[in-house]
Amino acid sequence: MVEPAYHIPVLLHDSVDGLNIVPDGIYADLTFGGGGHSHEILKRLGPDGRLLVFDQDLEALQNAPDDERLDLIHGNFSYLQNYLKYFEAYPVDGILADLGVSSHHFDDEKRGFSFRFDAPLDMRMNQTSGMTAADLLQTYTVDQLAKIFKVYGEIEHVGKLLDAIVKARSGNAFERTSTFVKAIETCIPKHQEHKYLAKVFQALRIEVNHELEALEQMLKQTIKAIAPGGRLSIITYHSLEDRLVKNFIKTGNVEGKLDKDFYGHVHRPFEEVNRKIIVPSEAEIELNNRARSAKLRIAERKEA
Ligand SMILES: C[S@@+](CC[C@H](N)C(=O)[O-])C[C@H]1O[C@@H](n2cnc3c(N)ncnc32)[C@H](O)[C@@H]1O
Structure with a gap:
């Protein structure tokens, strides 16, 4: 391959x-x-x-x-x-x-950044220090988690998600990406699985890496x-x-x-060089979907 x-x-x-x-x-x-x-x-x-x-x-x-x-x-x-x-x-x-993060982070099956692969729920860019996503889910207060998912994930209704996370704390649901996804399965809106999980994972990743x-x-x-x-x-x-x-x-x-x-x-202290922000061309987005945003x-x- x-x-x-x-x-x-x-x-x-x-x-x-x-x-x-x-x-x-x-x-x-x-x-x-x-x-x-x-x-x-x-x-x-x-x-x-x-x-x-x-x-x-x-x-x-x-x-x-x-x-x-x-x-x-x-x-x-x-x-x-x-x-x-x-x-x-x-x-x-x-x-x-x-x-x-880089595409490598999403594509590496072992790093836990993507729900496409089963891996330890880590998400640290620097693997030599700091809290993993699993540690965070296990130890953060409900208020802290609510802020992360609302602000960093832009998820509007977080009540059910938080309940599912707190309930899962007594087991070992946060060990792997697959077990975490299973633990929050009932909160995921029908036909929006990918979008919803992308938001949840984005929120965790932003917090894990500060x-x-x-x-x-x-x-x-x-x-x-x-x-x-x-x-x-x-x-x-x-x-x-x-x-x-x-x-x-x-x-x-x-x-x-x-x-x-x-x-x-x-x-x-700074003078703007481009008053209008520069965004990628359609051609670049076509070649590299990551450029879209x-x-x-x-x-x-x-x-x-
Ligand atoms: C979007 S990628 C950069 C891609 C790069 N410009 C290229 O052309 O390949 C972002 C990189 O920055 C690193 N990174 C993100 N936040 C960082 C930080 N606070 N300090 C140091 N490195 C960081 C990530 O580990 C990742 O490898």
């Missing part, structure tokens, strides 16, 4: 064009994955350029080429500033982030981590992520509060 590609890069040229690469500059790809975007960045860098790549999943970093311009960081981009300082690459000329907290931490650090005139190029896949990025670019904070001085002048925002760091 032919192995599926680790990941097909989304909005490859637009997002890398957005970095406005100077050949001897220093760049960071915060979400290496299968390395598609990094490969394109390396193509545009000269021999004196540098690229630092992050991935919290060690399996992803195994896709890295042997290239002396490259530094590999197995870590969470929420520690952006510390890692860049450690690698003496602070500030950088541009940062690219292609958020969320995706929104990591994004918020990272965004705040880009203000100092990107040199004046440098670029930020970010691809998001759902509205919660996109709202944080949009607010941040417009105002310098994820809440979207305008920072005005005594005279009413607004202080914005992608949105690209590009911003330039203003002079301090």
Whole structure:
């Protein structure tokens, strides 16, 4: 059987064009994955350029080429500033982030991200630390679970789902994806199995990996981590992520509060490069269904 590609890069040229690469500059790809975007960045860098790549999943970093311009960081981009300082690459000329999980996470039968396969209910991108989805279902309060499924999964009526989860806690229903799906079977609306389970799994995955907290931490650090005139190029896949990025670019904070001085002048650390968000073409979506929900925002760091 032919192995599926680790990941097909989304909005490859637009997002890398957005970095406005100077050949001897220093760049960071915060979400290496299968390395598609990094490969394109390396193509545009000269021999004196540098690229630092992050991935919290060690399996992803195994896709890295042997290239002396490259530094590999197995870590969470929420520690952006510390890692860049450690690698003496602070500030950088541009940062690219292609958020969320890779296709590999969904396609790997052992990781628990997909209900298509029976696997331990894990869902951690970083398999070396943190709580699994099983731990979370076993220990979170009903209120915490309600928030996750409503906000991250956008599931409207969660009452039956929560009852089923609490009832299942005395057994071993959370050990595997299949046993979990069985435990919540009666809550799944008829003819909407796929859609409903996709929402449940998405909600768990976002919480297990603290995706929104990591994004918020990272965004705040880009203000100092990107040199004046440098670029930020970010691809998001759902509205919660996109709202944080949009607010941040417009105002310098994820809440979207305008920072005005005594005279009413607004202080914005970034200038939007594309007023209108960039989305994939129909042709790209046809080739790669994962691109369907992608949105690209590009911003330039203003002079301090
Ligand atoms: C959408 S994929 C990136 C795909 C990549 N651009 C490519 O072309 O192959 C996102 C990657 O970022 C990693 N990731 C997600 N959140 C992260 C975080 N907070 N810190 C570090 N890596 C993260 C995931 O493990 C995954 O490999």
